[in-house]
Amino acid sequence: MTAQPDPAKGRRAVRIPVLPTLLVALAVLVMIGLGVWQLQRRGEKAQALTFAATNPGRPPVAFPKLPPVPADLLFRRSSAYCLRVVGWQVEAGRAADGSTGYRHIAQCATGAEGPGVMIAVGVSQKPDEKPAWTGGRVEGWISQEPDHRALFPRIGGKAPPLRPMLIARTAPPGLKPVAPPRAADLPNNHLAYAVQWFFFAAIAVIIYILALRRRNAPNPA
Missing domain, CATH: 1.10.287 (Helix Hairpins)
Incomplete structure (x- = not known):
């Protein structure tokens, strides 16, 4: 077998x-x-x-003091008062005339205490430009600070919320006005x-x- x-x-x-x-x-x-x-x-x-x-076409509102910026306030017209500039931040940006350059963001004190305020005051062609602006009342639109948060803290919900920032409607001498906010600036x-x-x-x-x-x-x- x-x-x-x-x-x-x-x-x-x-x-x-x-x-x-x-x-x-x-x-x-x-x-x-x-x-x-x-x-x-x-x-x-x-x-x-x-x-x-x-x-952008709705009536002005009070500028939010603390983050996060509610969605119903994003790009609303508002104003803020910069008591004095305590620092500058430079980011790539676009001017109201369509040209690109460097957006100068002022870190402002608003009193003896408090969170202060961030104001995008204008756009220049040089990142090392020294704006002569020292403060005052500014009208513009409510936005948020540039987002440089790490990815994984954002996913886990542990990243700090973005602080409110005002985009100035007019610019001080030597700078171009920042481009007004548009919905196209938030691609989905x-x-x-x-x-x-x-x-x-x-x-x-x-x-x-x-x-x-x-x-x-x-x-x-």
Whole structure:
């Protein structure tokens, strides 16, 4: 009687390395989390865009003293008084005439105590320009300080809220007026970012599966 071959002997056990698998799984979970966060941000940005499109034409309101800036106040007309300038911040920016340059943001004291106020007073062509402006009453639009917060604290909800900033309607001598705020300045591209992160997660899984198959493929005799 002829012995039948044992099918189990012709199969190799699939070996899955523990540490690389855990690292890939962690990376995939992070990418999925980033995609979900972008979807949440999409809803928030849609609400902000609705207000930003209509707020510049609404009546002036009091300038908010503390962050965060409510969506219904974003780009509303307002005014603030700078008692004295205690520092300057320079950021890339756009002037009202459409030219690009460097936006000069004054860090102002408003009294002996209190949070102070940030005012984007004007745009120059040189980042080391020294504005001669020393303070006073300023009219303009409510905005927010430039966002330089790290990504992961923002995702975890631990990043500090952005402080309110006034975009001045007119500029002091030597500077161009800052471009008025527009809804187009708040692009809602969070859906594209979410799809991108989900795509990266899927590609990572596919690449790892192919790598495991290649690793466990039988060696040619």
